[in-house]
Amino acid sequence: MQQPSNIQDHVVNAVDTAKEVAANSIELLSNFFQGNPYETYVGKKIESATDGAIQSTENWVAFIDICDTINNVQDEEKNAIRAIKKRLQTEMGKNNISVIYTLTLLETCVKNCNKSFRILTCSKDFVNELIRLIGPKFDAPQAIQEKVLYLIESWAEAFKADSDFKDVLEIYTDLKNKGVQFPESNFQNLVPINTPAASVVTPNSSILQGENQDESQSRGEELSKLRKELDIVMTNINVFQDLLRQLVPNEEKEDEFEFLNELHGTLQEMHRRIVVLIQSVTQSMIFSELLTINDELTASFSKYDRYLVNRDIKKIQKDEETTTPAPPAEHQIIADLADINLNESKPLLNTDSTENK
Structure with a gap:
């Protein structure tokens, strides 16, 4: 009875493997024709800003600088998405610090960058990649899984009135219908996503922090x-x-x-x-x-x-060592025989009583 199930499992695994191989192949082809995203102008900044070995904490100055680069340099939003995706793909399940920095940078960019970058972030390919990276294969910590789900939910809620962002809303709705539990969030108390582009490079920017001095x-x-x-x-x-x-x-x-x-x-x-x-x-x-x-x-x-x-x-x-059990019966008999002095002349039978009879 279990054989069909096993076959089905093998088929599912084979399909998943094929999808992964196809995705990796596409990524390799993309890098071949477009080059390493870390070698682009914005990609170098992203690589440095999200490097857990270099940064001791989130580098907000670098994050805002990356937002300004995306907003002011033509086509850099595409390179930025490729660099962010590469960082997540190579570090997920291996370097949690770099993943956290990257997700925080991604959240900051969506809140501060142009609509072109947001559309790329909320596209079906990118959102599905985020979901894949928090799957069982990468063994991401629960906090990182919840962070990704939080981002997807916040984007779906923020852009649900704009048809250009229908992909993320459809994926979010599908996940909820499948029973995926999203972290509880009070979106009314969060910094609004639709913020203007950053113009002052400062870690205490009101755009980023949403607060006065x-x-x-x-x-x-x-x-x-x-x-x-x-x-x-x-x-x-x-x-x-x-x-x-x-x-x-x-x-x-x-x-x-x-x-x-x-x-x-x-x-x-x-x-x-x-x-x-x-x-x-x-x-x-x-x-x-x-x-x-x-x-x-x-x-x-x-x-x-x-x-x-x-x-x-x-x-x-x-306890077993301190408790000495009684010896078995056969061992006791041997011990009794060993105590007998064979040199003694004491008879084993009462011969006098036998002769009188």
Whole structure:
């Protein structure tokens, strides 16, 4: 009964593989005829601005500069899309920091660039590529999956009245009909997508931040406070991991084990707060830091679980060693015989009583 299902699975896998090969072939042909997108004027800027090894956080100055380039240099919107797509294709599932920077840049460009760039971004080919890149094959973190779904939903909502953007609306509607859960978003409180092009290259541009100077200063203070709290979280993680490395399962002192459990409970509470922040942050310089801390917490909890398993195993082994079972009956007989002194002349039978009879 399972054979047809297996055949069907093989067919589906073969079709998916064929599609992927075709997509890769088209990409290779595109690069062959159009050149490496990173070698274009805007492509070089995108490659640098989204490089997780170079940038310690989102480079807003570079992002706005890229928006200005797309708006002011002819045909650069096409090169920009190709460069963004290449960065996502090569880094998805490998370098989460670069992916986050790229998605943030993409969001910024849609909000600040011309309609030609927006149409390319919301085209069926590009949106479907975004969906493919958050599929099972690339094993993207949940936060990145939600970020992509958030972008698709925000574009569909923002451009639903314009027929030039029907592709993204159709894909969004189809995904919802198939039961895909989109992250909860309050679009009324978000920075509007239809913003004018950036004219001043500044990380605190009102176009990008959507806030006045006082609000910007207040937001900066909040970010500074949040960063200090994240430093505290990392300190707790480091202490927790050091304990797990130093303590020997089932040989630790009682107060050491209690401290380990208390620290584990504290980190669990911190983890819940981190998850909430990841889901609520959409355009923040700390988004990548939250993802990194989330990964560290998940890895720490896995180590803690393994520690508890090893502790239980060693406890069982120790209990077995301290409990000596009674020897089997045949072993006891052998032991009794070994105690007999063969040199003694004590008779085995009472011969006197036998003779009297």
